[in-house]
Structures are given as C-alpha cells and as structure tokens.
Amino acid sequence: xxxxxxxxxxxxxxxDSSVINCTYTDSSSTYLYWYKQExxxxxxxxxxxxxxxxxxxxxxxxxxxxxxxxxxSLRIADTQTGDSAIYFCAERPNAGNMLTFGGGTxxxxxx
Amino acid sequence: xxxxxxxxxYLIKTRGQQxxxxxxxxxxxxxxxxxxxxxxxxxxxxxxxxxxxxxxxGNFPGRFSGRQFSNSRSEMNVSTxxxxxxxxxxxxxxxxxxxxxELFFGEGSRLTVL
Numbered sequence: 618x619x620x621x622x623x624x625x626x627x628x629x630x631x632x633d634s635s636v637i638n639c640t641y642t643d644s645s646s647t648y649l650y651w652y653k654q655e656x657x658x659x660x661x662x663x664x665x666x667x668x669x670x671x672x673x674x675x676x677x678x679x680x681x682x683x684x685x686x687x688x689x690s691l692r693i694a695d696t697q698t699g700d701s702a703i704y705f706c707a708e709r710p711n712a713g714n715m716l717t718f719g720g721g722t723x724x725x726x727x728x
Numbered sequence: 729x730x731x732x733x734x735x736x737x738y739l740i741k742t743r744g745q746q747x748x749x750x751x752x753x754x755x756x757x758x759x760x761x762x763x764x765x766x767x768x769x770x771x772x773x774x775x776x777x778x779x780x781x782x783x784x785x786g787n788f789p790g791r792f793s794g795r796q797f798s799n800s801r802s803e804m805n806v807s808t809x810x811x812x813x814x815x816x817x818x819x820x821x822x823x824x825x826x827x828x829x830e831l832f833f834g835e836g837s838r839l840t841v842l
Contacts, residue, residue, distance in 0.1 A: 648828070650831070652833070658835060658836075659732075659734075659818055659833045659834050659835040659836045660818065660820075660833040661833075662830055662831065662832055662833070665830065667828065705771065707771075709831075710826075711826055711827065712825075712826045713776060713783055713784045713825055713826050714759050714761045714776050714778075714783075714784070714820065714822050714825050714826065714829075714831060715761065715773045715776060715784045715786070716761075716763070716771075716773060716820070716831065717773070718763075718770060718771035718772075719770075720770050721770065
C-alpha cells in the first residue's frame, strides 16, 4: 500500500541550509511533490519531480530523489525566517490526481 | 491569473446538519480534487472530478459527496455532520488528470461542527 513518512520537526538557524526528508513506499508512484503550509493557509506548491529524475533545482530549492531507497529530500539553501512553516511531501501515481501526503515536517528557523 | 477560490472560508455547523463547500479552479483547469485536513489524520484524499465525472474516490463514508459543473467549478457536500467532520477542506486544481502536472491548492474552507 501507499505510505509516506516524514520526520516531525526540524530547527535551523537563519542562513543555514535545511534538509527535509521523506520516504515513500508505493512503487507505482511517478510524481513526487513538495508543498509548504503556513498557519491558517492552504498548501503552496513548491516543486515536483518525476520519478525518472534524480535531482531538480529551482532557485534556493533542491530536490533529490533516491529511487532505490524510495527517499526524497528537499534542501532549502540560505534558510530565512519566512521559510518557517510545515512542509509536506506527497506522491501521486501517473493515473489520476490522488495525492498521498506525509504527515508534514515543521521547520523552525531561528534568527 | 486568479488562483483557486474556495468558499466559504469559515463556517460553523451543528451535528446533524449538512454543508456544501465550493471550489472554483484556475481558469482553464478541468480537474478538481478535494482533501480533508485534520490534526489527527493529516491530509486525506476525498475525491477527484474531471470533466464533470468522478475519477477517483477516497475512503470516506457516503455522507461525503461531490459534483462538478460544466464550468469546472466543484462542490462537495457533507450530510448528517458529525463532530469528527471538523476539519480544513482543501481543493486542488489541475489542468489534466494524471500525467505530468502541477496541482494548485486553494486556501481551504474551515468547518467547525459543534
């Protein structure tokens, strides 16, 4: 079955890099997403990666995918206080738009 | 370009009542999917509509239903509300169903059941 796991909490200092990790189990999943959620808000799409890719970079964000270990990571360079939020990874099969979400990682950035 | 619009943003109902939530997708998007977010269960998929047809359904009781109109706007309905239905209901908009693509979420409708 499908199961997406994330660590609950990450604390970093402003200016450092943050790495948020995610593992998934569904071998048929082909798209993996990262979303950001701030208090009281909806989900903001950060980036997504296709499962035949190893890496995707978009400004301060770098996504790494290890297909063998079913491990996905999101690296945020030069983390700012405005990056404090909950980050969700999600997987989606090729057919349909059903996302399976992890439980979310709360990122706290200390000044 | 307007984003995904969900109405109402906040609402309070009592047990046994029913509620209808609305989602207007991004212009040109034909897929709308719905999610329930609670502290205990996290984000769970409810259903997806594409071209007025339900494409996928999550593991929720029949009290949860939805529909999509010809202009791609979607509504979801919850009947006979229970306390456990208190949640943030999010909808996601996408151009297509399946294949490569971005799914954009609205700000959600926060339902409180008393």
